[in-house]
Amino acid sequence: MSAAKAEALIRHYFDMCNAGDRQGLIDCFTPDGVHYFPPGLPGAPWRGAEAIADGWVWCVETMGSKWSIEKVLCSADGREGVIEWTHWKTAIGEALRGDEWYIFNDDVTKIREIRAYYASPVNKAEPVNKLHDFDYAGRGFHMEPPAVPGRD
Numbered sequence: 001m002s003a004a005k006a007e008a009l010i011r012h013y014f015d016m017c018n019a020g021d022r023q024g025l026i027d028c029f030t031p032d033g034v035h036y037f038p039p040g041l042p043g044a045p046w047r048g049a050e051a052i053a054d055g056w057v058w059c060v061e062t063m064g065s066k067w068s069i070e071k072v073l074c075s076a077d078g079r080e081g082v083i084e085w086t087h088w089k090t091a092i093g094e095a096l097r098g099d100e101w102y103i104f105n106d107d108v109t110k111i112r113e114i115r116a117y118y119a120s121p122v123n124k125a126e127p128v129n130k131l132h133d134f135d136y137a138g139r140g141f142h143m144e145p146p147a148v149p150g151r152d
Helices: 002-019 022-027 049-063
Strands: 029-036 065-074 080-089 094-104 111-118
Touching: 002 022, 002 049, 002 065, 002 080, 002 094, 022 029, 022 049, 029 049, 049 065
Parallel strands: 029 111
Antiparallel strands: 065 080, 080 094, 094 111
């Protein structure tokens, strides 16, 4: 049941994005929610429910943004989820595809965190392609490639 609750919250969030509903977006997040992005987006990461809402309302009003959910997968306990999406920027004739990882609050009624990953080429100028200002080490992500027995 919790996986279905998480998926319903994600779908509601996208409905609020598409409607450009600022209060509806705020209501989807914990007050201290954060939305991480790959490098290059001014002001990223967006910290706080209001900042996230303001960012998406700006996109709707400025770029004619609309979003489609392509795939959804949520953990059985509903605490995490991942989706594939398309961001249609209708006013400027562009589209962007990507994935997002979601972390929810304990009762799966609010989004605590979103980590967005874009389907885009690797930036060869960067030694490590990563989300801007995301604490990989602090979250227990590997900081070195795995050793291969007999080779290292």
